Amino acid sequence: MRASRLVSLLLLLQNRGRLTAGQLAAELEVSTRTVYRDVDALHAAGIPLYGEAGHAGGYQLLDGYRTRLTGLTGPEAEALALHGLPGPAAELGLTALVEATRLKLEASLPAALRERAQSAAQRFHLDASNWYADGDQSPHLAAVAAAVWEQRRVTIHYRGWEREVERTVEPYGLVLKGGRWYVIAVRAGGTRPATYRVNQIMALAETGETFRRPESFDLAKHWQGQVTEFRARLVTGEATIRLSPAGRERWRVEKATPGDDGWVTAIIPIESIDHACGELLRLGAEVEVLDPPELRDRLADTAKKLAALYA
Missing domain, CATH: 2.30.30 (SH3 type barrels.)
Known part of the structure; x- marks a missing residue:
C-alpha cells in the first residue's frame, strides 16, 4: 500500500510541478504527517526532491527528472474502463487503483499532451447518477x-x-x-x-x-x-397533447405544430394510460391532453380529486 502511495506522490509532482504538503495530502487522502514521512522516504531512496517553506513553497522535483515507473500493472490496465467515472469507481472500491492509472498515463505523455489532457479533465466531468437519487445501495x-x-x-x-x-x-x-x-x-x-x-x-x-x-x-x-x-415493449400507443411555452421547455418534443396562442400541439408515444397520466401530471396546467379520451378523462378525474382534497 505504501509503495503504491510513494509512486503516486512521485507522479503527482512529476505531472503537476510544485505542490504543498497539504495539496499532496488531499490528493492521496492521507495526513500531512504521512506526506512528510513519504517525502523523507523518497529522499532516502535518492529521488531528487526538494522543498521550500513559506506561503509560496512546496515540494518539487529537480528540473529534468522523470521517473520511469509508468508501466501499468494488470489491475491498472483493467481499471482503464473506469477512468473518468469517479463515482462508479468508488462504488466498486477501485478509487485508488483508477487514480494510480490516471497518474501513470499522464506521466507517460509528453509535456504538451499532458497539459492538454489535464485541461480536458478540468473542462469535462461525467456524473452517471440521477438528480433525485444517490444510486443503488448495493451491499453485494x-x-x-x-x-x-x-x-x-x-x-x-x-x-x-x-x-x-x-x-x-x-x-x-x-x-x-x-x-x-x-x-x-x-x-x-x-x-x-x-x-x-x-x-x-x-x-x-x-x-x-x-x-x-x-x-x-x-x-x-x-x-x-x-x-x-425494452423501449419497444414500453411504447404501446400515442397521445396528442397541447403544451404551453413553459410546458414545452420541460417536455421536449421533436415535432410540434404551433398555435395562435403560443401553445403547440404534438403527438407523443406512451407506455400505458396509467404511466402517461403520472408523467403528464408533473406538468400541471402546462399541458392539455386531446387524445385518447381515456387519458384525458383520467387526468380530468385526477384534477377534480386534487381540487376537492385541497379545497
Whole structure:
C-alpha cells in the first residue's frame, strides 16, 4: 500500500510541478504527517526532491527528472474502463487503483499532451447518477464485480418482480444505467443471458467453481439490444397533447405544430394510460391532453380529486 502511495506522490509532482504538503495530502487522502514521512522516504531512496517553506513553497522535483515507473500493472490496465467515472469507481472500491492509472498515463505523455489532457479533465466531468437519487445501495456490488472479473460461479438469492428466487449464475458483466447497477449473467447450465439488478440481490454465496466466459459475448452490444427491446415493449400507443411555452421547455418534443396562442400541439408515444397520466401530471396546467379520451378523462378525474382534497 505504501509503495503504491510513494509512486503516486512521485507522479503527482512529476505531472503537476510544485505542490504543498497539504495539496499532496488531499490528493492521496492521507495526513500531512504521512506526506512528510513519504517525502523523507523518497529522499532516502535518492529521488531528487526538494522543498521550500513559506506561503509560496512546496515540494518539487529537480528540473529534468522523470521517473520511469509508468508501466501499468494488470489491475491498472483493467481499471482503464473506469477512468473518468469517479463515482462508479468508488462504488466498486477501485478509487485508488483508477487514480494510480490516471497518474501513470499522464506521466507517460509528453509535456504538451499532458497539459492538454489535464485541461480536458478540468473542462469535462461525467456524473452517471440521477438528480433525485444517490444510486443503488448495493451491499453485494463488490462481490458481484469480483465474480465478474475472476469468472466465478455464484449462487444468489434474488428478489424479482413477483417472487424471490435462488439461482446459481455465471456473471458475464456489469452495467451502470441511470445510477443503477445491473449484472448480466447466465444460469448455470444455460445459454441465454439475463439481467439482474444488483441491489435486488439479497444474499450471495461462492460456489468455489469457475466458468469460461464466451469470447463471442459482447457486453455493450448485448446491452444495447436489451435497451432497444425494452423501449419497444414500453411504447404501446400515442397521445396528442397541447403544451404551453413553459410546458414545452420541460417536455421536449421533436415535432410540434404551433398555435395562435403560443401553445403547440404534438403527438407523443406512451407506455400505458396509467404511466402517461403520472408523467403528464408533473406538468400541471402546462399541458392539455386531446387524445385518447381515456387519458384525458383520467387526468380530468385526477384534477377534480386534487381540487376537492385541497379545497
